[in-house]
Amino acid sequence: MATQALVLDQDLGREQTADYQLAIACQSGSSVAFQKLVKMYQEKVRGLIYSILNDASVLDDLTQEVFIKVYTSIDKFEHRSSLGTWIYRITVNHCRDEIRRKRIRRFFSLDKMEWEPKSMGTTTDGLMLQKEKVNMVQWGLSQLPEKHRTIIILKDFEELSYDEIADILKIELGTVKSRLNRARTMLKEVLEPHWNHELEIDESQELPIR
Amino acid sequence: MNRKNCLFDESLLTAFLDNQATETEKELVNQHLPTCPDCSAFVDTHLQLKAAVRQTAETSKPEANPYLYGEIVNKLQKKSVSKLQQRKLQIAFATVVFLLIGFGSIYSIMVSSSTTDQKLASNRVPSTSHANVQHLLDPMTGSDMLIYLVKNSVPLTVQRTSYLTIHQPMGQSAELVFSSLGGPMVDWLQILSNAQILPDDQLKEVDHVVKLYANWVRDGIRFNTHGDVLINPELVNYRKQMMVMLESNLGKSHSDKLISWIHSRINGLYQDGSSSFSVKIPVQVNIVRYKGLENTMFAKIPSEPFTQRNLSQLLPVYEKNVWPGKMDSPEDVTVIARNVALFTIAPEKSEPKVAIQPIPSIKSESPSGLSIIEMNELAYLLRSGVTPEQIIELKSVVDHRINDYVAAMKDLQVQLKNSRENESGFRVTVPPAEHQAFVGGNSMGGTPIKSQDSIKTKKK
Numbered sequence: 003m004a005t006q007a008l009v010l011d012q013d014l015g016r017e018q019t020a021d022y023q024l025a026i027a028c029q030s031g032s033s034v035a036f037q038k039l040v041k042m043y044q045e046k047v048r049g050l051i052y053s054i055l056n057d058a059s060v061l062d063d064l065t066q067e068v069f070i071k072v073y074t075s076i077d078k079f080e081h082r083s084s085l086g087t088w089i090y091r092i093t094v095n096h097c098r099d100e101i102r103r104k105r106i107r108r109f110f111s112l113d114k115m116e117w118e119p120k121s122m123g124t125t126t127d128g129l130m131l132q133k134e135k136v137n138m139v140q141w142g143l144s145q146l147p148e149k150h151r152t153i154i155i156l157k158d159f160e161e162l163s164y165d166e167i168a169d170i171l172k173i174e175l176g177t178v179k180s181r182l183n184r185a186r187t188m189l190k191e192v193l194e195p196h197w198n199h200e201l202e203i204d205e206s207q208e209l210p211i212r
Numbered sequence: 213m214n215r216k217n218c219l220f221d222e223s224l225l226t227a228f229l230d231n232q233a234t235e236t237e238k239e240l241v242n243q244h245l246p247t248c249p250d251c252s253a254f255v256d257t258h259l260q261l262k263a264a265v266r267q268t269a270e271t272s273k274p275e276a277n278p279y280l281y282g283e284i285v286n287k288l289q290k291k292s293v294s295k296l297q298q299r300k301l302q303i304a305f306a307t308v309v310f311l312l313i314g315f316g317s318i319y320s321i322m323v324s325s326s327t328t329d330q331k332l333a334s335n336r337v338p339s340t341s342h343a344n345v346q347h348l349l350d351p352m353t354g355s356d357m358l359i360y361l362v363k364n365s366v367p368l369t370v371q372r373t374s375y376l377t378i379h380q381p382m383g384q385s386a387e388l389v390f391s392s393l394g395g396p397m398v399d400w401l402q403i404l405s406n407a408q409i410l411p412d413d414q415l416k417e418v419d420h421v422v423k424l425y426a427n428w429v430r431d432g433i434r435f436n437t438h439g440d441v442l443i444n445p446e447l448v449n450y451r452k453q454m455m456v457m458l459e460s461n462l463g464k465s466h467s468d469k470l471i472s473w474i475h476s477r478i479n480g481l482y483q484d485g486s487s488s489f490s491v492k493i494p495v496q497v498n499i500v501r502y503k504g505l506e507n508t509m510f511a512k513i514p515s516e517p518f519t520q521r522n523l524s525q526l527l528p529v530y531e532k533n534v535w536p537g538k539m540d541s542p543e544d545v546t547v548i549a550r551n552v553a554l555f556t557i558a559p560e561k562s563e564p565k566v567a568i569q570p571i572p573s574i575k576s577e578s579p580s581g582l583s584i585i586e587m588n589e590l591a592y593l594l595r596s597g598v599t600p601e602q603i604i605e606l607k608s609v610v611d612h613r614i615n616d617y618v619a620a621m622k623d624l625q626v627q628l629k630n631s632r633e634n635e636s637g638f639r640v641t642v643p644p645a646e647h648q649a650f651v652g653g654n655s656m657g658g659t660p661i662k663s664q665d666s667i668k669t670k671k672k
Binding site for chain 2: 036037040041044045048049052053056058061062065066069070073132133135136139140143154155157158159163164176179180182183186189190193
């Protein structure tokens with residue numbers, strides 16, 4: 003009893019936020035509130051799935067499944083993290099399930115990629131170079147193990163804080179840092195042979211385009 | 213680039229270039245970088261890498277699917293509909309249990325219309341303080357009277373079929389209502405608990421569930437016109453209390469089950485896309501009839517709702533005088549009006565022992581041509597401080613029998629004055645603590661609940 007009350011008191015500070023209220027409304031069974039939730043998080047969830055799996059063919063199905071998961075387990079959401087973080091966690095876990103179940107044969111479908119490591123062109127056109135670089139990074143990410151790819155995506159794609167990432171992946175803050183570090187180093191190593199001096203000239207070329 | 217020669221913490225560098233380092237950490241890194249070519253190279257490379265990844269993130273976004281939202285919502289609706297169908301049985305079961313165990317045991321006390329029974333009745337009524345009786349006069353909390361009746365084992369008669377109605381217009385709070393009684397569900401549960409019938413587990417379960425449900429729906433969620441969710445801050449507290457209460461009463465697994473049951477009940481109420489929902493569950497409700505009260509309480513209640521006349525005209529008056537801030541819809545007015553009709557009663561003058569008696573002043577056949585219910589309504593309005601002018605103004609909109617009203621009111625005012633002077637009528641007394649508790653538990657007032665008596669007191 004006492005511990006229960008304690009746990010419940012933890013979310014006192016969060017009561018005023020719109021997120022919290024939406025969560026409570028959903029938990030109380032309001033379907034209108036839930037539709038609002040879907041509207042709010044649909045694109046975020048979809049983008050995250052796309053980044054992690056990079057497979058447009060299953061994207062919408064998975065997004066739907068994630069929201070059904072959210073719907074069926076909203077009762078269990080205990081407000082220890084923000085609603086968004088919690089949904090992200092479900093999304094990441096769902097992607098992992100998918101990978102595990104091998105419904106997705108390849109994490110990354112190369113046929114959709116115009117870029118291959120060997121075909122790194124010699125073009126000097128800034129835009130083309132840009133596009134090639136993007137493709138190359140995508141390819142590089144696809145070469146990483148899932149957990150390393152995911153953490154880069156959460157940090158650099160979704161621009162989440164370390165705390166949020168720790169919350170989503172349920173790992174320690176220190177682990178976030180070290181894994182992120184490891185992941186970036188791995189990515190660098192994967193890209194390095196193809197990147198060559200490109201990295202060095204980048205800085206001057208990148209600015210005018212972006 | 214490989215920082216072989218430097219022992220500086222790499223995760224600090226990572227935090228630095230992710231802009232996640234604390235001020236002290238930033239300072240550390242800033243101090244260190246100029247002195248260490250390895251670490252500078254590391255930061256440079258990683259910054260470039262990060263920039264490249266960010267760029268990738270921005271260019272590789274999936275094409276938008278405008279139909280996705282609709283698909284998701286569709287799927288969810290199917291899901292909750294099938295959930296709902298599953299639950300229908302449970303609801304039926306719950307209702308049956310509730311009625312069988314709850315009402316069955318309470319209202320099995322019956323009385324037929326013989327004089328011996330009447331004698332029996334008055335024997336059973338314990339002598340009550342005047343304050344109790346005054347409290348029962350409150351037309352808004354008619355169910356308090358029922359509580360009183362049950363508590364004091366006043367003989368009751370079983371009658372009539374009723375409906376348990378859940379009504380919630382979009383954007384407004386909902387209410388569970390027994391259609392022929394007007395009292396919210398919660399009050400009935402209050403009766404159950406006050407009757408001190410030890411509920412078996414199932415009754416307890418249903419009791420809790422319905423209470424929770426009613427509270428949540430009523431107090432919890434509103435939507436403004438933009439569709440934003442507005443949560444009554446009370447809901448958060450309610451929720452906590454209820455969860456703790458449920459869990460301590462029923463155990464974790466059981467309470468989890470119940471909570472999801474509640475959620476599923478509330479789920480899908482707006483599913484058909486309409487802006488309001490109304491669920492009618494027919495139940496065989498046993499209406500209370502007290503022997504001495506036929507003339508006022510339940511007698512001659514028209515089969516159609518009392519408020520078929522345009523009662524929404526009365527809304528401002530009721531709102532101002534009766535139920536501040538809690539009027540949601542004409543339906544609510546119906547409920548209130550019915551309450552007024554049902555529970556306008558007065559204490560008996562001569563025999564304080566038999567506490568509840570018909571209002572002596574209102575004869576069954578009014579000379580003014582108004583029906584007894586109309587007379588009751590008038591009496592109530594006058595008592596609650598509405599001036600005759602206001603009443604006439606209101607009535608002239610909906611009723612042409614103004615002269616009748618004027619006559620009746622003159623009559624009534626004299627009687628009311630007399631009854632006040634005799635200290636038997638409508639004087640306000642502070643209810644005892646236990647009755648305060650009832651008022652507090654009454655759902656109609658919402659939060660924070662004012663005792664009706666205190667409202668009346670202010671008027672005078």
